[in-house]
C-alpha cells in the first residue's frame with residue numbers, strides 16, 4: 420500500500436455519512452479538517468441525543484485532540500480523578516487512579532452530558548453539513564459512484580457511503596446481510612440528576628449487587644449522570660409514570676446517594692435501553708461502502724467504550740482517506756488499523772458484563788472477594804490497554 424505523500428488528490432471527492440450520532444458527527448469534523456467534502460444524513464427530524472451522559476475515556480480524548488476538540492470536551496464535562504467499584508452497601512471493592520492513568524496516557528478521562536458532547540461535535544462538523552429527516556434505506560454501488568436511497572423516495576450520489584447509523588444499521592444490513600442482535604441478558608436505565616449540593620466529587624463509581632448495578636458519573640455543571648442495570652428478559656417495559664418508583668424499589672437498601680439521585684431525576688427523562696451487541700466481524704467495507712461506530716462493532720457498555728471507539732474510527736478513517744490515492748487502499752488500511760482493536764473491546768466488554776451481572780448470592784460473594792483481592796496496579800491494566808489510542812504509522 421503506497422501512502423499518498425501529497426495527501427491530495429484524495430481517493431474520494433464526496434462522502435455521504437448515514438447517521439448523525441457520535442461517530443457520524445466526529446467523522447464530519449475529521450473530514451472537514453481534512454478538506455474532504457461530505458454530507459451527514461440523519462433519520463431523525465431533529466438532532467437530540469438519547470441517553471443522558473457518558474464517559475469519554477482517555478483514548479477518545481486523545482483522538483479528539485487530533486481534531487482540537489479535547490479541551491472543549493474537558494471543559495464542558497468533568498475530568499474524573501478516580502473510578503471505584505463498590506458493593507451494594509458502598510464497601511470499596513476496587514479503585515483505579517484515573518488521574519495517574521490519564522497522566523501516563525497523556526489524556527484525561529471525562530464524564531460529559533451527551534447533549535453537550537453532540538453540540539461540540541456538531542459545531543466542529545458544521546451544521547450546514549447535516550441534513551435531518553433523511554433516512555437511508557438502501558444503496559446501489561455502481562462501481563464509479565454510490566447511489567443512496569432515502570425513505571422519502573429521493574436519492575443522492577457520492578463517492579463513498581459511510582454507515583454510521585448505529586446498532587440497527589441499514590447500511591450494515593446492505594453490506595453484511597440482516598442478522599439478529601445479541602441480547603446480553605440485562606436491561607439498563609439512564610438519567611441525569613440535576614444540581615447536586617454539594618457539587619459532586621470527581622469520582623465515578625459502579626456498585627455491584629446481585630444481577631444489578633448502579634453507576635454514577637459526574638458530568639460537570641453540578642450534574643450527575645447515572646445508569647442502572649438489571650437482569651431481565653428482552654423487551655420488558657416499566658409501568659407508565661412509575662419508572663422512578665420501580666427503580667427506587669429495585670435499589671432499596673443500596674448505599675447512598677442512590678435513592679437521593681433517583682428522587683432528584685425527572686421521571687420523563689429516564690431512558691430504558693435493553694443491552695445488545697453483535698458477534699464481531701472481520702470486514703467492515705466492500706466497494707464504496709464502509710461502516711463505523713456501532714454499525715461496525717456494537718458493544719455492551721461495560722467498558723464505557725462504544726462512543727469512544729466510534730471517535731477513534733472517525734479519526735482513523737479520515738486519516739486513511741486523505742493519505743492514500745485509491746479508495747481500496749484507504750479502506751484496507753482503516754480496517755487493518757481498527758478491526759482487531761474494536762473487536763477485542765467488544766469481547767472484553769461482554770465478558771466484563773457477564774461477571775458484573777452474576778446473580779447467585781454465593782457467586783457474588785466470591786466475585787466481590789476476588790475483585791477486592793486484585794492489586795490496584797493489576798486491576799488498572801486492562802483499562803490502560805483499552806485507553807491507549809495511537810494512529811498507526813502509514
Ligand SMILES: Cc1cc2nc3c(=O)[nH]c(=O)nc-3n(C[C@H](O)[C@H](O)[C@H](O)COP(=O)(O)OP(=O)(O)OC[C@H]3O[C@@H](n4cnc5c(N)ncnc54)[C@H](O)[C@@H]3O)c2cc1C
Nearest residue numbers: 438440441442462474555584585712713720723725726727
Ligand atoms: C447504557 C449505555 C451506556 C453507555 N455508556 C457509554 C460510555 O460511557 N462511553 C461510551 O463511549 N459509550 C457508551 N455507550 C455506547 C454509545 O452510546 C454508543 O456506542 C455510541 O452512541 C455509538 O455511536 P454511533 O454514532 O455509532 O451510533 P448512534 O449514537 O446510535 O448514532 C446513530 C445515528 O444514526 C441515526 N440513524 C439510524 N438509522 C439511520 C438511517 N437508516 N439513516 C440515517 N440515519 C440513521 C440515528 O438516529 C442516530 O442519530 C453506552 C451505551 C449504552 C446503551
